[in-house]
Amino acid sequence: MSAPADGRTRDGRVYKTLRTAHLERALALAPADILYQENRYDFDEDLAEQVRPEQAGDLRCAWLVARRGYEIVEINEPAAIDCVRRSAVVLAALLVSDLVRRRRTRIVTYAIGNLDPRTLPRPTALWPRLGRYLDLVLARWVWRRVDRVAFGTETARQLYGTVFGIAERRGPRWTTVEALPAVCECLLDGTKVPGRLLFLGDLSVRKGFDSVLAAWAQVRNRMPYAVLTVVGRGALLDEARAAARADGRIRVIADPPRDVVHAELRRASVVVLPSRRQGAWREQVGLPIVEGLAHGCTVVTTDETGIADWLRRYGHGVIPAGSVGELLAPVVAEAMRRPLDPGAVRASLPLQDSRLEADAWLFSREVIALGAP
Template structure:
């Protein structure tokens, strides 16, 4: 990745949070600079050295984008309410820059938000409450400034149609490309282990890890060959270690490198992620779900994920979030005993990773027809 504005890239991605998945994807996406404010715990320093993103606050990001004269700028989606001030600063700077240059920079976004920002818990103090109102105003302004949007889930498209309005945006070009991965290349070297259940990612209540531990005693009773592998880290890591000490069929691998993660995904027959809403948070898609599919795994999750309908249609286990306590053990047991054939899971996936397809659509130089007139990118 070049330094921002050195003339070798015409586009830029401005994110609030950057994680390893973004870095991995950046190597295959349309070449663009990356500006970010903060990183996730799963930040691969080797990938950082290869991709060379630049960390910058809101005002510096706005200044860099305006100064460097990019042609296309990707920003966080408007429904990501905690990102709107950063995006608004960038867009305001671009308005001035475009005025001076007598041009119009194209603004694009990838949208998977599935929570109405108007329904988020309201602050009680007057100053934060005023800030929330400002954020909602900025979110709508950002939406009106967007030129192209790719919806990664049908839930996101419905949200934006209801909350922000799509039909009246004649200048907006949009499409829906279901947030599905392509088959991971490393799967060619792996074989599934029957009964291997994998929990991957943040060991937290919102990701349902406590529910997995609560269900495990029932699962192991009905599935004598089942093994639970826990990969990740988080607030409930000590609970994971306690479960492993009490049960030899529970394995814990805390925050391993990516090659170990891929190895465990190759072995696993089932990936479980029973996410549930907490305060302002709701599972949008779920990276463990995406990675599980890419490795031919059967997925057990809740209806919180934006691709719940697709998972149901393709035979995966989708549980109503309100029924996790009652149904999770039986659904994991069934999936561990009779997982989907890994080849069938892989065959259900697109040949090209959907995020790469979405990126190509957003950053394409040719004219793409408006959403209602062009369904070539849709997977519904």
């Protein structure tokens, strides 16, 4: 990643998990070092060569951040309970470093968490149970150390208000920027194919892929020309391939490069993602939803996503998570029969990707210096 004009990188981003979306976004953001612990299945090696993130464990990451003297450091949000120990170690190292340097590193975070960490399943064994208690304590400490937070959904803002408090005098300054994409530039050379249904991403139960397969028979009977395209990989890939062998109207494209993903999004009329809660996981926004919107698709999903209210407001299909078995097939069929106008979908989106807007606010020197809310 290129350095600022003064020859040094002034900011850092500390993540536990890195995925292709982070890498794509990094190319559009101001220069900053990225330090991560592990990568997701959708990690694009070619993009990684351009961004050049650094993989480091918790202790080495803390040492690097403290040693380099960044002005602003982004960390995972406190509600991401599985990331909080990494954030806490980094912040502890910065406290020591700042004391020595007689300065204060600014800590910022982007928050889309919508699952109360206090309600997560509790381990029964003693040490894991104590570990969970420690994580909750650390999450509150990390929150108090954060200077600025940008919420990506109103659901997340409400959660943090309930769990951590955002109106306290010493709490971080915050803003809310709805987690919506800008229109994808690749749409300049693509057209929609009527009856094309797309499932994109992790082929798993929590993403509702099993529900899509179960509903497909009803959908194809209601829509004689419908085609289901499955793009991604995951635990249910074998089931997807078996379904495609039995049904010529199902296409499976396993873990393709990004240009193929964009091509399928350009063609798709409807994107479906019937996510459901599973253990300590809840859909925060849903990258397939965001990418579908960016390509002018009609979206069918559940009310688990943090932008469910926005989707309803603009005419997309939002199903109660508990009613997926009953409602998914008719809602998908209706969306395919009468999809939203792609131009109207694109017109509903912001001119600038909201994550970029939120990042600009988080890392703004002028705003921080002025102490604006």
